[in-house]
Amino acid sequence: MKNKSVYELLAGNIRNERKKRGLTIEELAGRAGISVSFLCYIETNKKKPSLETISRISSALDVPLSGLFAENGDKPRSDIYYACKTFEGLVKEATSKQRRNILDIVKTAVKGFK
Numbered sequence: 850m851k852n853k854s855v856y857e858l859l860a861g862n863i864r865n866e867r868k869k870r871g872l873t874i875e876e877l878a879g880r881a882g883i884s885v886s887f888l889c890y891i892e893t894n895k896k897k898p899s900l901e902t903i904s905r906i907s908s909a910l911d912v913p914l915s916g917l918f919a920e921n922g923d924k925p926r927s928d929i930y931y932a933c934k935t936f937e938g939l940v941k942e943a944t945s946k947q948r949r950n951i952l953d954i955v956k957t958a959v960k961g962f963k
Contacts, residue, residue: 855918859903860894862917866910867892870935880909 853861867877878888882905890896891906898906907914936955940948 853920854894856897857894858920859898859917860892862919863888863906863910864892866912866917870910872910877906877909881905 867874872880874888874892875885878885881888881902883902887896887898887902888906891898891902903917904914907917910917940951943951
């Protein structure tokens with residue numbers, strides 16, 4: 850198997866992280882302060898972003914900068930970290946009543962696994 854270039858790796862990791870978080874290209878571009886077309890070019894490895902742009906994308910995805918360059922086996926991430934970050938996002942957007950319901954659901958789910 851051919852080794853990927855650093856930009857191919859970066860492009861794939863940005864796309865994977867964006868999709869993992871359920872973000873559209875428009876949403877990520879807005880968070881990172883770059884144009885949608887530029888992000889499309891980055892994700893398809895047609896343009897090479899500056900380090901500043903990579904850093905902004907990293908922040909927008911809430912992923913360590915090193916994580917965008919990591920190969921599959923090297924990812925400094927855990928399922929627990931991503932579950933917590935996803936859960937945090939859901940809770941932030943919820944009303945007080947929804948937060949209580951979410952907590953009750955999680956407590957019930959965890960008890961079911963014991």
